[in-house]
Amino acid sequence: MTIDNLKFRASGKKVVIEGHAAPNATVKLENLSAAPFHAGWHDDAFVSAKADAKGNFKLVLKGGVEGDKVRLSLAGAASQVVTVTGVGTDNRRAEFNVQALRLSPNASGGYSIGTVSVDDVVGEPGARILFKNQRTGQTQNATLDKDGRFPSSLSVAGEPGDVITLAATDGRVNKSFQDTCGNLVVPPRRNPAGVQAAFEPAPSFEDKGITSAKLDGQLFVGGASPTDPSQGGIGDCYLVSSASALALNCPEVLQKLIKDNGNGTYTVTFKRYDAKSKSYKDDPVTVSNSFPMKGSDTLYAAAPRTNGTRELWFPVLEKAYAAWKGGYDAIRSGYPYEIFEACLGAPGKHFDPRVEDSSKIFASVQKALQAKKPVVVWTGVESAERSYTNTGLVADHAYTVLGVSVKDGQRVVELRNPWGCTEPRGNGVDDGVFTMPWKDFVKLYDGVGIAS
Amino acid sequence: MALPPEPLAEILPLATRIVLAEVLETTGDRPADSASQRPPIGGARPQPEQRVRLKVTKTLRGAEARELTAFKPSGAYWLVPGNKGPFLLDNSEPEPRILGRYGPDTYPLAALEQALSSQRS
Numbered sequence: 001m002t003i004d005n006l007k008f009r010a011s012g013k014k015v016v017i018e019g020h021a022a023p024n025a026t027v028k029l030e031n032l033s034a035a036p037f038h039a040g041w042h043d044d045a046f047v048s049a050k051a052d053a054k055g056n057f058k059l060v061l062k063g064g065v066e067g068d069k070v071r072l073s074l075a076g077a078a079s080q081v082v083t084v085t086g087v088g089t090d091n092r093r094a095e096f097n098v099q100a101l102r103l104s105p106n107a108s109g110g111y112s113i114g115t116v117s118v119d120d121v122v123g124e125p126g127a128r129i130l131f132k133n134q135r136t137g138q139t140q141n142a143t144l145d146k147d148g149r150f151p152s153s154l155s156v157a158g159e160p161g162d163v164i165t166l167a168a169t170d171g172r173v174n175k176s177f178q179d180t181c182g183n184l185v186v187p188p189r190r191n192p193a194g195v196q197a198a199f200e201p202a203p204s205f206e207d208k209g210i211t212s213a214k215l216d217g218q219l220f221v222g223g224a225s226p227t228d229p230s231q232g233g234i235g236d237c238y239l240v241s242s243a244s245a246l247a248l249n250c251p252e253v254l255q256k257l258i259k260d261n262g263n264g265t266y267t268v269t270f271k272r273y274d275a276k277s278k279s280y281k282d283d284p285v286t287v288s289n290s291f292p293m294k295g296s297d298t299l300y301a302a303a304p305r306t307n308g309t310r311e312l313w314f315p316v317l318e319k320a321y322a323a324w325k326g327g328y329d330a331i332r333s334g335y336p337y338e339i340f341e342a343c344l345g346a347p348g349k350h351f352d353p354r355v356e357d358s359s360k361i362f363a364s365v366q367k368a369l370q371a372k373k374p375v376v377v378w379t380g381v382e383s384a385e386r387s388y389t390n391t392g393l394v395a396d397h398a399y400t401v402l403g404v405s406v407k408d409g410q411r412v413v414e415l416r417n418p419w420g421c422t423e424p425r426g427n428g429v430d431d432g433v434f435t436m437p438w439k440d441f442v443k444l445y446d447g448v449g450i451a452s
Numbered sequence: 453m454a455l456p457p458e459p460l461a462e463i464l465p466l467a468t469r470i471v472l473a474e475v476l477e478t479t480g481d482r483p484a485d486s487a488s489q490r491p492p493i494g495g496a497r498p499q500p501e502q503r504v505r506l507k508v509t510k511t512l513r514g515a516e517a518r519e520l521t522a523f524k525p526s527g528a529y530w531l532v533p534g535n536k537g538p539f540l541l542d543n544s545e546p547e548p549r550i551l552g553r554y555g556p557d558t559y560p561l562a563a564l565e566q567a568l569s570s571q572r573s
Binding site: 378 | 496528
């Protein structure tokens with residue numbers, strides 16, 4: 001079963017893609033140039049259409065431009081990546097997801113550059129990436145393959161704490177690496193026993209000069225609860241809401257994941273996908289009990305007191321994740337699937353309520369929660385089509401799904417804002433926990449992520 | 453963005469005027485939708501600044517006025533006519549600046565009234 005006779009034509013700000021496949025087949029399209037993160041089936045980067053009885057199909061790609069690499073796929077058949085041509089001038093700059101990369105010490109004294117996810121699609125297919133050590137000036141290049149995957153066995157030299165700046169070029173529009181994608185920070189090496197020294201992730205660049213304080217407390221006070229995680233002054237709602245979902249559905253995972261070393265340090269054992277063995281391996285990260293502070297409160301994740309005792313599991317998890325990723329700046333935005341994968345060792349599923357059957361998504365969420373699988377959802381970006389002011393919801397924000405139900409024939413979803421406040425009116429005390437009809441939910445939410 | 457609201461105790465001292473109001477008119481262009489370049493969750497670009505005309509229905513603090521023109525700084529929210537709620541304003545010139553990360557959605561009215569009441573007592 002193949003897709004052929006592809007034709008592209010421009011239609012305003014859209015690209016119409018016509019072609020031929022099997023009769024009545026569903027053809028899915030993912031714009032790799034626009035959504036290099038793969039799991040980011042946002043907005044118009046992912047569309048699908050059903051072929052007619054003769055096999056003819058038409059896909060409308062909003063926001064598509066000349067030069068876009070799109071992946072077309074049919075159920076049960078190999079996908080193919082094609083380039084959008086003949087619809088205008090290619091003015092797209094290279095896109096690259098620096099958060100998908102991490103540095104790991106290797107045996108030769110350098111640091112291997114690898115992907116953190118099972119899915120190593122990290123940028124626009126064919127893009128070239130420049131790595132530059134800001135201290136030594138040394139550079140290294142990488143070229144993504146035709147699917148936007150990162151090459152294996154690439155490494156850089158450096159010392160712990162060195163900042164590696166990344167820049168990308170697509171060789172057409174931005175030819176001189178002028179687009180900086182972000183930074184990676186070289187982590188400490190492990191000792192002979194394989195244990196990484198306690199690593200203090202750098203606070204956000206916006207919080208320079210902030211002081212830290214050692215906090216005494218217990219990792220868990222009465223076990224992990226979904227209301228324990230509370231977002232602080234960094235934009236990691238995807239992490240906070242995912243941790244809350246883990247606490248709701250599988251608190252035992254968190255208790256196994258985070259260990260108190262009894263010496264003022266904690267070790268969090270994340271799961272890292274190893275492309276060579278095609279399996280997940282334990283990747284322990286050790287952090288101290290010192291946290292950036294704002295007055296007497298933690299600056300980032302809250303460390304609330306329960307019966308006078310500080311509960312530390314979430315601040316520790318957030319700090320360790322920041323250390324794992326290269327600093328608090330590196331966790332400023334992201335996807336729930338990254339957290340589920342890092343904590344559970346399996347990638348999750350993602351649904352887009354705007355292009356997929358909302359009844360099927362509801363059923364999938366219901367089934368997942370019954371099976372104790374964490375579920376996180378997220379709103380869209382503020383736009384002419386979706387305005388969030390006065391809705392009680394926040395644009396570009398992740399929420400934990402606490403439950404779904406059917407009441408008087410109406411589907412309802414129960415959600416939690418990871419701030420621990422701010423919710424639609426009429427939901428009682430402002431604790432961030434609220435319910436809303438599913439029919440309203442699908443109008444305002446862009447994504448549903450379910451852990452495997 | 454998607455950061456929690458600033459603590460009310462930090463913003464309240466800056467608010468020389470607090471009104472319940474409805475947006476009558478706005479100026480400022482929202483950037484064209486760039487749906488295909490949406491960043492990961494929490495990484496959206498801030499919405500641009502606006503100037504807004506407000507119809508005041510109640511004054512909770514400061515000088516009373518029926519209408520006000522205010523400046524909405526670049527941030528995580530966008531205002532359209534019909535939006536309403538409590539607006540905390542500073543004394544910037546030429547227009548007061550709307551305080552709070554989410555404008556009229558930043559603080560529930562009940563929390564504001566309680567904070568103002570406890571300041572008075």
